[in-house]
Amino acid sequence: MTYEPVIGLEVHVQLKxxxxxxxxxxxxxxxxxxxxxxPVCLGWPGSLPVVNEQALKLGIKAGLALNCKVAxxxxxxxxxxxxPDLPKAYxxxxxxxxxxxxxxxxxxxxxxxGKFVExxxxxxxxxxxxxxxxxxxEGIVDGSLxxxxxxxxxxxxxxxxxxxxSAQEAYDYLTALKAILQYVEVSDCDMEKGSLRCDxxxxxxxxxxxxxxxxxxxxxxxxxxxxxxxxxxxxxxQIAAIEDGEAIVQETRLWNDTKSATFSMRSKxxxxxxxxxxxxxxxxxxxxxELVDGIKKTLPELPLAKARRFIKEFxxxxxxAYTLTEDKKLADYFEGxxxxxxxxxxASNWTLTELLAVLNEKKLSIEASPVPSQKLAGLIRLIxxxxxxxxxxxxxxxxxxxxxxxxDVIVKEKGLVQVSDTGLIEKAVEKAIAANPNAVAxxxxxKQKALGAIVGAVMKETGGKANPKIxxxxxxxxLQN
Amino acid sequence: xxxxxxxxxKEAIEFAKKEGAKPLVDAFQKRAETLNPKINAFLRxxxxxxxxxxxxxxxxxxxxxxxxxxxxxxxxxxxxILIKHVPPYNATVIEKLKNAxxxxxxxxxxxxxxxxxxxxxxxxxxxxxxxxxxxxxxxSSGGSAASVAADMxxxxxxxxxxxxxxxxxxxxxxxxxxxxxxxVSRYGLIAFGSSFDQIGPITKTVEDAAILMxxxxxxxxxxxxxxxxxxxxxxxxLKRDVKGLRIGLPKxxxxxxxxxxxxKSVRVAADLYKKLGAEIKQISLPxxxxxxxxxxxxxxxxxxSNLGRxxxxxYGLRVPAKDxxxxxxxTRDQGFGHEAKRRILLGTFVLSAGYYEAYYLKGQxxxxxxxxxxxxxxxxxxxxxxxxxxTAAFKIGExxxxxxxxxxxxxxxxxxxxxxxxxxxxxxxxxxxGLPVGMQLMARPFDEATLFRAAHTFEQETGxxxxxxxx
Numbered sequence: 001m002t003y004e005p006v007i008g009l010e011v012h013v014q015l016k017x018x019x020x021x022x023x024x025x026x027x028x029x030x031x032x033x034x035x036x037x038x039p040v041c042l043g044w045p046g047s048l049p050v051v052n053e054q055a056l057k058l059g060i061k062a063g064l065a066l067n068c069k070v071a072x073x074x075x076x077x078x079x080x081x082x083x084p085d086l087p088k089a090y091x092x093x094x095x096x097x098x099x100x101x102x103x104x105x106x107x108x109x110x111x112x113x114g115k116f117v118e119x120x121x122x123x124x125x126x127x128x129x130x131x132x133x134x135x136x137x138e139g140i141v142d143g144s145l146x147x148x149x150x151x152x153x154x155x156x157x158x159x160x161x162x163x164x165x166s167a168q169e170a171y172d173y174l175t176a177l178k179a180i181l182q183y184v185e186v187s188d189c190d191m192e193k194g195s196l197r198c199d200x201x202x203x204x205x206x207x208x209x210x211x212x213x214x215x216x217x218x219x220x221x222x223x224x225x226x227x228x229x230x231x232x233x234x235x236x237x238q239i240a241a242i243e244d245g246e247a248i249v250q251e252t253r254l255w256n257d258t259k260s261a262t263f264s265m266r267s268k269x270x271x272x273x274x275x276x277x278x279x280x281x282x283x284x285x286x287x288x289x290e291l292v293d294g295i296k297k298t299l300p301e302l303p304l305a306k307a308r309r310f311i312k313e314f315x316x317x318x319x320x321a322y323t324l325t326e327d328k329k330l331a332d333y334f335e336g337x338x339x340x341x342x343x344x345x346x347a348s349n350w351t352l353t354e355l356l357a358v359l360n361e362k363k364l365s366i367e368a369s370p371v372p373s374q375k376l377a378g379l380i381r382l383i384x385x386x387x388x389x390x391x392x393x394x395x396x397x398x399x400x401x402x403x404x405x406x407x408d409v410i411v412k413e414k415g416l417v418q419v420s421d422t423g424l425i426e427k428a429v430e431k432a433i434a435a436n437p438n439a440v441a442x443x444x445x446x447k448q449k450a451l452g453a454i455v456g457a458v459m460k461e462t463g464g465k466a467n468p469k470i471x472x473x474x475x476x477x478x479l480q481n
Numbered sequence: 482x483x484x485x486x487x488x489x490x491k492e493a494i495e496f497a498k499k500e501g502a503k504p505l506v507d508a509f510q511k512r513a514e515t516l517n518p519k520i521n522a523f524l525r526x527x528x529x530x531x532x533x534x535x536x537x538x539x540x541x542x543x544x545x546x547x548x549x550x551x552x553x554x555x556x557x558x559x560x561x562i563l564i565k566h567v568p569p570y571n572a573t574v575i576e577k578l579k580n581a582x583x584x585x586x587x588x589x590x591x592x593x594x595x596x597x598x599x600x601x602x603x604x605x606x607x608x609x610x611x612x613x614x615x616x617x618x619x620x621s622s623g624g625s626a627a628s629v630a631a632d633m634x635x636x637x638x639x640x641x642x643x644x645x646x647x648x649x650x651x652x653x654x655x656x657x658x659x660x661x662x663x664x665v666s667r668y669g670l671i672a673f674g675s676s677f678d679q680i681g682p683i684t685k686t687v688e689d690a691a692i693l694m695x696x697x698x699x700x701x702x703x704x705x706x707x708x709x710x711x712x713x714x715x716x717x718x719l720k721r722d723v724k725g726l727r728i729g730l731p732k733x734x735x736x737x738x739x740x741x742x743x744x745k746s747v748r749v750a751a752d753l754y755k756k757l758g759a760e761i762k763q764i765s766l767p768x769x770x771x772x773x774x775x776x777x778x779x780x781x782x783x784x785x786s787n788l789g790r791x792x793x794x795x796y797g798l799r800v801p802a803k804d805x806x807x808x809x810x811x812t813r814d815q816g817f818g819h820e821a822k823r824r825i826l827l828g829t830f831v832l833s834a835g836y837y838e839a840y841y842l843k844g845q846x847x848x849x850x851x852x853x854x855x856x857x858x859x860x861x862x863x864x865x866x867x868x869x870x871x872t873a874a875f876k877i878g879e880x881x882x883x884x885x886x887x888x889x890x891x892x893x894x895x896x897x898x899x900x901x902x903x904x905x906x907x908x909x910x911x912x913x914x915g916l917p918v919g920m921q922l923m924a925r926p927f928d929e930a931t932l933f934r935a936a937h938t939f940e941q942e943t944g945x946x947x948x949x950x951x952x
Contacts, residue, residue, distance in 0.1 A: 039570050043790050045563070045671040046550040046572060048704050078786050080832070082809055089789025146794070275832035277841060280676035280783050282705050 022049030041152035043087030063100030098127030122161030314344035336373030536582025562816025572669020590624030619649030644894025651919025663708030666701030674780035746910035785828025
């Protein structure tokens, strides 16, 4: 029998605010333990929460970017449970009147054949809530410590519909979601710093069956790749269990990355009764249309729209367009090059391969690139004009990184201008032919590849500066004689 | 020196203008030393620069209920679970008192976490009624009311969730105001029922209440439920004139079970108002009978959540145990008294999956109906007059074993908290055995001014407030 997986994701992103959701404490990451705390986020008796307007605005902005219906009226609720990282013994969240209702994300998902297919993933809701603190166990013999710096930091929980059908789709959805949220600058979406967290709900059902199978929630997923791996594992585990005649139990399972497997954490019976009820400290309020419309006006072009424009306007491949637009800064960089009037295809190639390779090697982000887009465009222009060839250009790019000089200057200073003088090249070719009789013989015997050795010799002779097109022309002519 | 202690707040301010507040502070200190062992109204004196304040108050002393946070000073809610708890910040009302130049001199006994109507659930032992030391002062702000009645302080702040200012004020023969919900900031008040709680003054005269209301009222950005309403000068409303005021007597408040002497006092008060030119109307607040039930669903639901934080992790009592779960159990078991546990259990129950709709949600709906009762009534009348409590002060221990009987002592005060309207209790007479009786006035939201006008008129006409307990 074939089975169809049904997947929904719950994603928590930290909203990029200076202060916490209900108090003025800093949200800065990495401070000394409990440095960023006050009576409010420590839940001291008598303290009261006040909603951070900036967090609310960012929440709305995210919702708009995810095509959500922004609520007209919203409220906060208390989710009650006991745990030392939760100082009030309740988390302020949103239960039945979330800031963002139904929405959707269009993704381009890569099929096994490498082709991209458009898919719509529904968003159930995206609501505001406060983060909890962090328990520290390491190095403590009798007990644990709690760091409440993270407690009260604003989160947006984005719940997807069970529209996802494969581990790859889940990965693509997360990639698209992250790109959108970064574009609208509501979150850094940095999983390492915990500013994006993801839980997955996975079930399987016989293909064609309408009723959902029993779902299992997977936690402890620390990267998109882990999400993908864990979902794939869970799909296979559930199918195998069903095939063996076992029933799937509704439970929460933890992903163990070292063992590459999920393990049961708690069953449905052990699940909490959170006793949600409206937080009486934060009365329900109405959002003005002007506020929402004002935020809508600030939305930039979103990743998919940008990718589609790149394909249409610049003739880029789907792969290049999606890759460039995953990161707004990369897309902006690319467009910065194109604006300088150079070929979009060359700009895309040079940005995605050569530039990123050097940046990765130097562990630099695109915005910290010592070579800004105008300068890369300058290099590309030299290639287009035939002043230098591609091989020299790579060296020049390396030099641009270290010296900060423009391609023009480097080429002039180092005398790297491409040799297009046919007389000079002809001499070099003749010398190369004379020095490589074996290669010549092989080529004449029909072995095209042998040409490479001769071209290499010509390049060596000209210090790599010979125009490869002219070298080829002359060489072909000479050898055919 | 007893003379100084019998001054009203208003008189004390005049005195302090000339002589400074130091003699006042000393006199009250001395009186408290003598009387507190008998009455148990104060849990602690607040050390510090007593009597040296500036402003119009010049440092005159006022006591506060022990659920209002004072920076650097132990605050316990009269609960074992909070003993030695020292808040790192001031409640907004404390800031306001200090800024006005008032000395916060003492912290008053109360029912544990304000759960009670008799001040008997305090972990520090019951507070006693200055008019009869075998009787309760009412609650939960029993210490605040008793200390004012016993001239142990000029005035006090209490908090009122279902009558916790008005009922003890009535039982102790003093004035108590529950402001409109949102009028006074709750920041720094250790919460019981967050959508009900209001801090208010307990004073010897209506004028003193108006003076303190001027100090503590106003919008506070730290409290999202605080109202951005303009605060009038309440002392301007202290006119001896009720002509044309329409005063309603709700028929649901004059029911069986009410002490005939209490009812009579209130009826006599209504007659006096009529004589003074007010119009007395019979009105109806039809959903009154559900008030106590709704209150004991919604308020305890909020309380159960509000009290979750007392878990032994960050502050207050922690009973060491073998693991986290046991630590929670032991701490909360040993830290909370019976009534607190009863309310936490009730509140947890009504919020539980499967019961939420039947209890909490239904309760909220009925609360809306009760609010609408008041909206309708206030189209016909400007004020509502009723008894504050069905009886005068009862004996210590009388209702301890019968929580339902205890809950009914708040039957007339709870509706104002459910609807958010301002209400106050004013002494209106005495029973034949000499126990004070209070009447309750309720007004439209944010119309405390009309309360003060009517209460002041009555007080000045009758002079009841002048009678003091013999101690």
